[in-house]
Amino acid sequence: MATFSPIMRQLGCLKSAAKPQSLLSAQIARRSLTTVYTPKPEPVPLPTNLPESFLSQLTPRLHPANGPKKIKIYPPPPSTRAACKDPVAAVTESQLKVLDPNGERKALFDYRRSPRSVKVGDILRVTFKNGDPFSGVCLSIRLRGIDTAFLLRNELTRVGVEMWVKVFSPTVKSVEIVQRTEKRKRRARLYYMRQPRHDMRSVENIVSNYLRQKSVLAGQRRQGGQNRRQKR
Amino acid sequence: MIQLKTMLNCIDNSGAAVVECVNVLKKKRPATVGDRIVVVVQKQRNFGPESSTNSGIANKVRRGDIRHAVVVRAKKEMQRSDGSLVKFDDNACVLVNKSGDPIGTRMNGVVATELRGKQWSKILSLAPMHV
Amino acid sequence: MAPRLSDRLIWPSISPWAHQLVNCNSAFIRAFGIRSLTPPNTSRFNVGTDLPVLKSTPTAALERKADTLPLRTGAIAIKKGMTAFYDAGTGKRIACTVLQLDRVEVISQKTRERHGYFAVQVGSGWKHPSNLTKSLLGHFSVNGVSPKRHIFEFRVQDENGLLSVGQAINADWFQEGQYVDARSNTKGKGFAGVMKRHGFGGQDRSHGVSLTHRSLGSAGPSQGGGSRVYPGKKMAGNMGNEQNTVQSLKVLKVDPQNGIVVVNGAVSGPKGCVVRIQDAIKKPWPKVVSASESAV
Numbered sequence: 001m002a003t004f005s006p007i008m009r010q011l012g013c014l015k016s017a018a019k020p021q022s023l024l025s026a027q028i029a030r031r032s033l034t035t036v037y038t039p040k041p042e043p044v045p046l047p048t049n050l051p052e053s054f055l056s057q058l059t060p061r062l063h064p065a066n067g068p069k070k071i072k073i074y075p076p077p078p079s080t081r082a083a084c085k086d087p088v089a090a091v092t093e094s095q096l097k098v099l100d101p102n103g104e105r106k107a108l109f110d111y112r113r114s115p116r117s118v119k120v121g122d123i124l125r126v127t128f129k130n131g132d133p134f135s136g137v138c139l140s141i142r143l144r145g146i147d148t149a150f151l152l153r154n155e156l157t158r159v160g161v162e163m164w165v166k167v168f169s170p171t172v173k174s175v176e177i178v179q180r181t182e183k184r185k186r187r188a189r190l191y192y193m194r195q196p197r198h199d200m201r202s203v204e205n206i207v208s209n210y211l212r213q214k215s216v217l218a219g220q221r222r223q224g225g226q227n228r229r230q231k232r
Numbered sequence: 233m234i235q236l237k238t239m240l241n242c243i244d245n246s247g248a249a250v251v252e253c254v255n256v257l258k259k260k261r262p263a264t265v266g267d268r269i270v271v272v273v274q275k276q277r278n279f280g281p282e283s284s285t286n287s288g289i290a291n292k293v294r295r296g297d298i299r300h301a302v303v304v305r306a307k308k309e310m311q312r313s314d315g316s317l318v319k320f321d322d323n324a325c326v327l328v329n330k331s332g333d334p335i336g337t338r339m340n341g342v343v344a345t346e347l348r349g350k351q352w353s354k355i356l357s358l359a360p361m362h363v
Numbered sequence: 364m365a366p367r368l369s370d371r372l373i374w375p376s377i378s379p380w381a382h383q384l385v386n387c388n389s390a391f392i393r394a395f396g397i398r399s400l401t402p403p404n405t406s407r408f409n410v411g412t413d414l415p416v417l418k419s420t421p422t423a424a425l426e427r428k429a430d431t432l433p434l435r436t437g438a439i440a441i442k443k444g445m446t447a448f449y450d451a452g453t454g455k456r457i458a459c460t461v462l463q464l465d466r467v468e469v470i471s472q473k474t475r476e477r478h479g480y481f482a483v484q485v486g487s488g489w490k491h492p493s494n495l496t497k498s499l500l501g502h503f504s505v506n507g508v509s510p511k512r513h514i515f516e517f518r519v520q521d522e523n524g525l526l527s528v529g530q531a532i533n534a535d536w537f538q539e540g541q542y543v544d545a546r547s548n549t550k551g552k553g554f555a556g557v558m559k560r561h562g563f564g565g566q567d568r569s570h571g572v573s574l575t576h577r578s579l580g581s582a583g584p585s586q587g588g589g590s591r592v593y594p595g596k597k598m599a600g601n602m603g604n605e606q607n608t609v610q611s612l613k614v615l616k617v618d619p620q621n622g623i624v625v626v627n628g629a630v631s632g633p634k635g636c637v638v639r640i641q642d643a644i645k646k647p648w649p650k651v652v653s654a655s656e657s658a659v
């Protein structure tokens with residue numbers, strides 16, 4: 001088409017203008033069949049006061065009774081979770097009330113709060129329900145609620161013996177402080193005392209001394225008219 | 233935790249001083265207090281120079297003997313029913329014969345009370361002390 | 364639409380429409396849906412009233428379950444942690460798990476007629492309605508229950524075990540001394556190797572082993588064994604975070620005020636996980652008078 005001269009192109013324009021009008025109109029008519037835009041019919045609103053008898057003619061969707069329903073949400077019942085935030089603590093408390101009614105056992109070992117409590121390095125003597133005593137140096141105290149325990153170390157017949165004793169166990173009848181440590185220990189756990197260099201060896205002598213003194217005191221007390229088990 | 237090759241102290245007067253565990257009986261786990269084990273006597277106890285000649289206090293076992301023994305102390309802590317733990321600084325045993333009676337007549341050293349629950353009351357009564 | 368097959372192939376009948384017309388009270392009705400071209404013939408050996416129930420049917424499944432399904436529903440609890448009890452007589456220490464029931468209510472019932480089995484749908488906790496789908500909200504609303512965070516079904520043996528919808532299940536649903544089964548998801552361990560997941564032995568540290576110290580050995584035999592990995596071969600994969608049931612746990616303590624149930628021993632899963640507790644199936648059913656009364 002590049003060979004067309006400008007004059008020829010102008011003539012071409014004329015040619016299209018010279019086309020019979022009837023043919024052009026026919027073309028337009030044919031196109032209108034496919035592409036002419038017809039807008040969507042506006043939804044006719046339902047009459048507000050539609051008689052009952054006409055409702056059956058409506059589709060179920062448009063039925064006024066079938067409109068969007070509001071879901072009723074019921075309020076929750078009172079929460080036990082809010083009532084008791086920490087059930088484990090609650091169970092532990094109730095147990096401690098039974099095992100340690102006046103809280104003196106707890107105070108005896110709560111070294112963070114009570115100043116009169118047992119400290120690591122003290123020499124303790126534990127008497128069990130079946131009558132067996134065990135004494136030793138307290139190496140460590142584990143504060144864990146009902147599982148609060150302390151570690152005692154002693155040497156019996158030249159063999160080191162260690163025992164973790166549960167403070168609130170009903171098998172523990174009494175815990176006595178035989179001797180307090182002279183200096184505050186600068187560690188929370190005195191595991192170095194297991195080394196031969198630092199080992200305290202047997203504390204049986206100290207304990208037997210203490211028991212002798214105690215029995216003397218108890219004898220005096222008894223003479224004074226008081227028959228009570230002394231506890232230091 | 234006494235298993236193959238564990239060296240134990242023998243705390244009776246049977247004549248053995250140090251024994252080596254070669255087998256744990258009736259369980260697939262390491263032995264603890266109250267368990268029966270098979271041991272080899274590694275070191276004899278000397279009851280003085282004249283005692284070896286005297287047949288009166290003669291050693292009932294010799295070095296290299298294979299014997300049954302009962303563990304009476306263990307380094308591994310044992311849990312009691314109230315949650316308390318007991319541990320000793322060494323592993324120790326006493327020799328017993330096949331029927332379960334102790335070979336020695338005396339014992340020196342503390343033993344664990346767990347022996348009572350495991351039908352070793354005889355050993356417990358021989359012991360000078362128990363924990 | 365009729366299949367386009369020749370008349371000779373379809374049916375020895377006159378019309379190609381014959382198989383779609385069901386003769387019902389001597390009037391032909393058009394039937395819909397997909398149907399076999401060759402309907403099965405009823406065997407003359409498989410008909411009768413005294414025949415045993417087929418094993419793969421729902422009826423047989425219910426029959427098998429009849430003895431092992433609990434009589435009453437269970438409850439949804441939250442694991443709160445562990446603590447210990449001391450036996451008053453012997454001084455024995457008993458480790459225990461503390462569970463808490465929070466606003467546990469019956470949401471709906473499943474019945475044999477409608478759903479094929481008897482179960483009680485139970486929900487616990489509370490969820491903000493804006494965080495729930497509309498379908499669930501509708502479900503709660505229809506049954507008159509507040510929106511629940513956790514929903515589970517508890518199968519029961521028969522209709523006597525069905526509780527009325529909306530009934531609250533408190534901690535006193537369980538009695539002290541009875542046994543329960545605790546069902547919960549274990550702690551997730553992530554993608555674990557075979558040594559951790561299945562307890563494989565691993566391979567040597569040395570002796571020419573390189574780079575495969577913790578891997579599994581062979582995955583199976585070669586020719587003769589089928590040259591394939593058998594189904595169920597233990598391999599590395601996700602470990603934990605799967606349901607586990609701990610059976611026959613004794614209920615040590617019940618506190619209906621705070622919704623606390625304390626059971627003996629451990630329960631799978633981390634603190635704060637959902638635990639479903641129901642009467643133990645391996646112990647005698649607990650004797651409960653109130654349960655049979657309330658289950659109308």
